[in-house]
Amino acid sequence: MTFFDFVTGITIGTIGGAFVTTQIEGFYILLSPVILAILVVLTGYLTLKSTPARKLIEGEPLVIIQNGKIYEKNMKKLRYNLDDLMMQLREQGVFDLSEVEFAILETDGKLSVLKKSQYQPVKPRDLNINTRYVGLSSEIIRDGQIVEQNLKQNNLTHEWLYNELAKQNIKNIRNIVLATLSTDGNLYIDVKNDNHSYIQEIEDDDSMI
Known part of the structure; x- marks a missing residue:
């Protein structure tokens, strides 16, 4: 957040707070933050198109x-x-x-x-080590629903998906919280109500207080 953004946010918040906490008749007072927000958008467009304006308003590193x-x-x-x-x-x-x-x-x-x-830390290329591409995982199932767009983008079919689920003994898609496909073809699946044999506790023990 730049100094300009910070001042603008504080100003809008102050106007809104004054309207809530003070007895003012009429909603005309709320026109000021609306106008201010419009001016902020216009200023953002100006800084996008003009380098001198961007330096003046946002500063420079x-x-x-x-x-x-x-x-x-x-x-x-x-x-x-x-x-x-x-x-x-x-x-x-x-x-x-x-x-x-x-x-x-x-x-x-x-x-x-x-x-x-x-x-600086040593990188694989410094040691002439070849690395493989690692991209973003694709969400295949989210909250029990198949993400059709991602399935098509990866050239996958429903038949393939159901076969993969069958391999992990999953019969109902609605029981899946999230299923993601990595770029190397691994399908990660998390189901509802997992029976964890052990859950790591990070809270302090009350008996030690």
Whole structure:
């Protein structure tokens, strides 16, 4: 959320809250948030078409760290202090400034960090290891209903689906909460009222208090 979005949301919320909590006759007061919302939409369209307007309204990202050195000038522009910088670096898993090549503060207040090459995790291509494609799974059944569109997109038939369900001793589709098909052809199925032999508890034991 940019500063402009934040201010707009607070303004609309304040107007709505004032209408609910104060005795005001007539609903004309609600015209102001409607008009404001329309102006926000128009402003969004303007920023989409005009780069100068986008920079003026939404701002632009600024470099905070370059080549491992903090750029104090940009920090002063944004009134961005070292405590904020260190906190957001830790959120990115960086606890040592010497590991950072670039850090850019985005318009929504988030910090994008690029580590130096020697501190980046090893990737399969660095070791010349071939990898297979992993895409998004397709929902085949959701809440007991077949998702026909996804079935057709994967060139599958109802006969295939029923055969796969029969292999897992599932006779009624309505008992299925979710069934997804991975890109490698594996069908994951979750049914209602699973009989779990053990459920991991993460709550604190009251007896220890």
